[in-house]
Amino acid sequence: MTLNTKPVAVPAPATRPRPAKRTQTFRDRWADSAFNIAAVTILSLSIIAVVYPLYFIVIASISDPNAVYEGKVWLFPSGVTLEGYERIFADSRIWNGLGNTVIYTLLGSAISVTTILFGAYALSRKDMPGRKILMLLFVVTMFFDGGLITKYLVVRDLGMLDTVWAVVLPGAVGVWNLIIARSFFENTIPEELREAAQMDGANDFTFFFKMVLPLSKPLIMLMIMVHVVAHWNSFFDALIFLNDDTKYPLQLVLRNILIQSDVSSAGTTGGDIESYAAAQRIGELTKYAMIVVSSLPLMIALPFMQKHFTKGTMIGAVKS
Amino acid sequence: MYGVQIAFRNYNPVDGFTGSPWVGLQHFIRFISSYQFGQVVGNTLWIAVLGLLVAFPIPIILALLVNQLQSERFKKFTQTVLYSPAFISTVVVVGIMFVLLSPRSGLVNNAIQLAGGEPVFFMGSAEWFRPIYVISDVWQNAGFAMIVYLAALSGIDPALHDAAKVDGASKLQRIRHIDLPGIMPVITVLFILAIGNLLNVGFEKALLMQTNLNLPTSEIIQTYVYHAGLQQAQFSYSAAIGLFNSILNLVLLLTFNWVARRANQATLW
Numbered sequence: 001m002t003l004n005t006k007p008v009a010v011p012a013p014a015t016r017p018r019p020a021k022r023t024q025t026f027r028d029r030w031a032d033s034a035f036n037i038a039a040v041t042i043l044s045l046s047i048i049a050v051v052y053p054l055y056f057i058v059i060a061s062i063s064d065p066n067a068v069y070e071g072k073v074w075l076f077p078s079g080v081t082l083e084g085y086e087r088i089f090a091d092s093r094i095w096n097g098l099g100n101t102v103i104y105t106l107l108g109s110a111i112s113v114t115t116i117l118f119g120a121y122a123l124s125r126k127d128m129p130g131r132k133i134l135m136l137l138f139v140v141t142m143f144f145d146g147g148l149i150t151k152y153l154v155v156r157d158l159g160m161l162d163t164v165w166a167v168v169l170p171g172a173v174g175v176w177n178l179i180i181a182r183s184f185f186e187n188t189i190p191e192e193l194r195e196a197a198q199m200d201g202a203n204d205f206t207f208f209f210k211m212v213l214p215l216s217k218p219l220i221m222l223m224i225m226v227h228v229v230a231h232w233n234s235f236f237d238a239l240i241f242l243n244d245d246t247k248y249p250l251q252l253v254l255r256n257i258l259i260q261s262d263v264s265s266a267g268t269t270g271g272d273i274e275s276y277a278a279a280q281r282i283g284e285l286t287k288y289a290m291i292v293v294s295s296l297p298l299m300i301a302l303p304f305m306q307k308h309f310t311k312g313t314m315i316g317a318v319k320s
Numbered sequence: 321m322y323g324v325q326i327a328f329r330n331y332n333p334v335d336g337f338t339g340s341p342w343v344g345l346q347h348f349i350r351f352i353s354s355y356q357f358g359q360v361v362g363n364t365l366w367i368a369v370l371g372l373l374v375a376f377p378i379p380i381i382l383a384l385l386v387n388q389l390q391s392e393r394f395k396k397f398t399q400t401v402l403y404s405p406a407f408i409s410t411v412v413v414v415g416i417m418f419v420l421l422s423p424r425s426g427l428v429n430n431a432i433q434l435a436g437g438e439p440v441f442f443m444g445s446a447e448w449f450r451p452i453y454v455i456s457d458v459w460q461n462a463g464f465a466m467i468v469y470l471a472a473l474s475g476i477d478p479a480l481h482d483a484a485k486v487d488g489a490s491k492l493q494r495i496r497h498i499d500l501p502g503i504m505p506v507i508t509v510l511f512i513l514a515i516g517n518l519l520n521v522g523f524e525k526a527l528l529m530q531t532n533l534n535l536p537t538s539e540i541i542q543t544y545v546y547h548a549g550l551q552q553a554q555f556s557y558s559a560a561i562g563l564f565n566s567i568l569n570l571v572l573l574l575t576f577n578w579v580a581r582r583a584n585q586a587t588l589w
Contacts, residue, residue, distance in 0.1 A: 031492065042385060043382070043398050047398060050463070054405075071427075152549070152550060153555065229407060252411075259414055284422070291412055291415055295407075306400060
């Protein structure tokens with residue numbers, strides 16, 4: 001079983017030059033404009049379906065919680081308040097989680113990107129012994145793994161429970177990314193280049209650092225971003241491997257507050273029902289604000305990342 | 321992988337991986353004959369098949385539509401917007417579901433009440449788990465999956481479209497006879513990959529969406545492994561279930577790859 005998939009080399013972005021207008025029959029022109037209207041309508045509705053929930057969360061996060069509760073907030077915020085945000089920034093769990101996430105993201109991405117670049121380059125070299133077998137072993141793990149429990153036991157027996165390593169090491173080398181990187185090297189680094197460099201006296205390491213890496217900037221950017229996004233958003237490894245809540249990453253803190261409704265941050269001090277309900281509404285407000293705060297960094301980075309992701313998807317697009 | 325052997329042993333921490341006694345298929349038999357088996361496997365298949373039927377074609381349709389757009393600007397804008405939710409974490413997406421679908425203060429229930437309906441406790445009802453799961457999946461991932469098809473579409477020779485236009489083909493006919501066959505290999509490969517991960521996908525989300533009230537439909541094989549294994553420390557039993565899941569998955573993958581090969585379609589290997 002080998003993966004014979006070759007990437008499609010798509011040089012240009014997903015556009016192509018418009019061909020010159022040609023005359024069409026009346027019937028076709030009618031059918032085409034009907035199609036255009038349908039296409040634009042469907043896509044516009046999809047855009048609204050994607051954007052509105054996010055927009056609503058943003059306006060709800062700065063609105064008076066009572067107005068949101070009574071369903072008075074639809075298109076514009078009402079009774080603007082920043083209390084939700086104030087509460088978040090006063091919550092030490094959030095700051096702590098954010099700090100941990102930054103550490104896990106930086107460390108984890110550095111480890112993953114380095115190992116993938118080295119590994120994929122080695123696997124792309126046709127003269128590497130055992131290349132086929134290694135690749136086969138990697139691909140097998142893509143579709144067949146020992147499961148959660150064995151993973152947990154292995155991590156436990158390596159003594160990594162409750163350490164940073166449990167979060168950054170187990171998933172360090174993603175096979176999918178490895179394949180993308182390998183294909184990239186195979187397609188962009190011609191063998192002749194290496195031969196020429198060797199003639200000039202470069203050994204494998206010099207060649208890798210001085211030639212391969214500078215030529216692979218798009219790939220390196222892609223790999224960095226894939227891993228930064230993945231680490232920023234991941235919670236599951238932390239959930240199963242970490243017991244110590246001072247080590248929790250942001251996403252796990254969010255899960256506990258957003259989903260498990262652990263609203264102790266809302267400060268339920270008052271004994272009567274009235275103030276309890278008010279506290280709960282402010283708790284909801286905090287949730288809206290929390291969603292905004294935790295997604296904002298990636299959303300701001302999105303326009304910068306988009307180019308690389310689109311390119312990466314194309315590098316990785318499979319074709320037989 | 322080495323650890324898989326504990327599925328066939330009675331693992332206990334004192335004796336370790338290799339020291340615990342062999343028990344053969346006992347754990348597998350216990351799972352298959354347990355009263356949860358039908359429910360858990362059924363839920364897993366339901367979610368997987370429903371997800372595949374609904375979530376797989378939508379990115380293809382979106383890509384075909386986006387590809388036909390005349391305005392480059394609108395095209396770019398659509399792409400960016402549709403795929404931005406892919407960058408929101410699963411935790412936050414589920415968090416969004418909880419706040420928007422909240423029975424008392426959520427947006428959706430406010431709308432329902434405005435229309436004169438009764439509020440629905442979405443996250444706490446078993447009937448709503450599957451629709452919410454699939455819809456949110458489409459919401460989050462369809463745009464990102466669309467990019468692959470767009471890339472494949474841009475690889476189609478524009479001369480084909482020109483020739484078809486000269487022959488008087490409408491846009492719909494060109495999609496049907498040029499675009500679709502053109503991206504068929506990509507569709508097949510992605511379909512096989514989707515099948516190969518059929519029983520693994522969405523575990524994290526299902527776990528996050530789980531509440532005590534929706535357990536009858538939300539308990540899938542993987543969440544069951546998590547509960548039995550890590551929360552109740554029945555390591556061998558749940559490792560056996562995990563292995564069962566992996567094997568089922570592999571069988572599905574091999575079957576569909578074989579079918580694709582017989583049908584002369586693109587295959588994985």
